[in-house]
Structures are given as C-alpha cells and as structure tokens.
Amino acid sequence: MKNIEWKDKVASFKKIDVRGIAGNFLDGLKKQAAKLPVGEGIEVIQSFEPIPLYEIMEMLGYVHYTEKTAEHEYHAYFYRTEEKGNVEDAPERPAVIANYPMIDEKLGELAVEFWDMTWKSEKRYLDYNIRLLLSLANAVGAGRMRQAMRELLKAYANGLDSRALDDVFEQLAWNMGIGFFSSEIAPSPLFHAYKLIKQMEKQGKERDEINQMLREKFSDKKGVCK
Structure with a gap:
C-alpha cells in the first residue's frame, strides 16, 4: 500500500x-x-x-x-x-x-x-447481454425462475432492446412447447415483467422509469421470484 x-x-x-x-x-x-x-x-x-x-x-x-x-x-x-x-x-x-x-x-x-x-473476463467473446439471455433461457429450462428474473432485470437495465426479449420468449414457446409456455411461463412473474416492459414502452415511458418500476415490482427484495 x-x-x-x-x-x-x-x-x-x-x-x-x-x-x-x-x-x-x-x-x-x-x-x-x-x-x-x-x-x-x-x-x-x-x-x-x-x-x-x-x-x-x-x-x-x-x-x-x-x-x-x-x-x-x-x-x-x-x-x-x-x-x-x-x-x-x-x-x-x-x-x-x-x-x-x-x-x-x-x-x-x-x-x-x-x-x-x-x-467479467475480457476473454469472453459474446456480448454481456447475450450471455445474460443465454443464462435466462437456461434458467427457465432448469426451472430456476428466480435466476431467470435476475437476468432479465440486469439485461434490460444494461440497455437491452426489448425486441431481444421478444425473440427469447418466442424461442421458449418453440422449444418448450405451447402447453408448457401457457401453463408455466405465461403466468409467471418473469413473463409479467416482460409484459410490463412492453406496455410501458408502448406508453412512451423512459427506460429509467421502467427500470425503477421493475425493481419495485420484481426484484429479489420484494420476494416475487423466490
């Protein structure tokens, strides 16, 4: 020192x-x-x-x-x-x-x-947000919805375009099946967070305001995804 x-x-x-x-x-x-x-x-x-x-x-x-x-x-x-x-x-x-x-x-x-x-390693090739989305999809597949929620919140807070989330949820419906998506994913807090993003963006809300609402409703501190 x-x-x-x-x-x-x-x-x-x-x-x-x-x-x-x-x-x-x-x-x-x-x-x-x-x-x-x-x-x-x-x-x-x-x-x-x-x-x-x-x-x-x-x-x-x-x-x-x-x-x-x-x-x-x-x-x-x-x-x-x-x-x-x-x-x-x-x-x-x-x-x-x-x-x-x-x-x-x-x-x-x-x-x-x-x-x-x-x-954090600079050796990683994939963009940080892409890795978060991969982690989100893997977490959903493993039934770890709390982890999936954390990755969604981090990616959006990091500037992810919500159109990337459209693709992710479409892939989840394709790979996991409409029945599973309808009964397990669509009613989940994870999908509710996605819908909130889309709805607030459609209303013209700023990203900072959307992130604040996401934290208030869906962060671990609120116990939503436990």
Whole structure:
C-alpha cells in the first residue's frame, strides 16, 4: 500500500468484517457506501477477494486496494474520491457467493473466481447481454425462475432492446412447447415483467422509469421470484 495516496487515512476507515455472514449483506454495504462523504472510506474483510464489490464501489466513486493478509483473509480498502452514482443503479451481484465459505473457505475463493471469469473476463467473446439471455433461457429450462428474473432485470437495465426479449420468449414457446409456455411461463412473474416492459414502452415511458418500476415490482427484495 506504500504507493497509495490515501494510505495514511485507512486507520480511520469503518471496518466491516463479513466473514461467515449468511444472507445478502451487499445491500446494507452499498447504502453505507453511498452515504459516506468524499475523503472517507470503508475496509471490508472477507475470506475471499471481494471482486464482486469492485464495480459497485467504483460506480459510487470509490477507488480500492486489496491485500491478502492470511490464507483466507482479504482486506479491501475503498476510498471515496468523488460523489457519484446511487444505490438503485448499482449492479446486482450474486449474494449467494457469500454462503460458500461457510461450507469451505477454498470453495468460496473458487466460486468468486469462477464468477469473475464467467461474467467479467475480457476473454469472453459474446456480448454481456447475450450471455445474460443465454443464462435466462437456461434458467427457465432448469426451472430456476428466480435466476431467470435476475437476468432479465440486469439485461434490460444494461440497455437491452426489448425486441431481444421478444425473440427469447418466442424461442421458449418453440422449444418448450405451447402447453408448457401457457401453463408455466405465461403466468409467471418473469413473463409479467416482460409484459410490463412492453406496455410501458408502448406508453412512451423512459427506460429509467421502467427500470425503477421493475425493481419495485420484481426484484429479489420484494420476494416475487423466490
């Protein structure tokens, strides 16, 4: 940390030890980060490198430095250099990853590295939204509607043209059959979210307003897709 300009301030950072915490602590952490003024910071202690936090904190105006202090102990220091972004626009991250270290700490490290390789690596060829749609379709096929909903919300928030969703649902009807589509997909919250997008776009609503409505009605926080 010797070359970090703000190294002398880390002693005053609020320390948050999330090792072994079950459930989603990300929402609380994001809210705390959004409230901190420029010139202050947060120290997060985790049993694996908290890679999923980096993009979220960067969007809120933070820079970071992480050091590994023991075999399963990472200290990530986040320092706010500018006030920008807001909690609602912060990208969703897989909170379930935090559960893996409870099983095995090495498993926690492997899970977050696998997630980073799958979703963040520059080696990936397919566009991010295309990969989200593939994940959505796979999740529907496996009966994981909660995951499918997350992928739809993320893709639309990332600027996906709703016409791509038309194609996805048409393919689901073709590949899974009209009967299955009619009885399982059409009544689901996933399809209701799709219909909301189409209806609000037809009404001329702005994407920000549509995304806000989607979050209010269909995010995991509302328990819709559990």
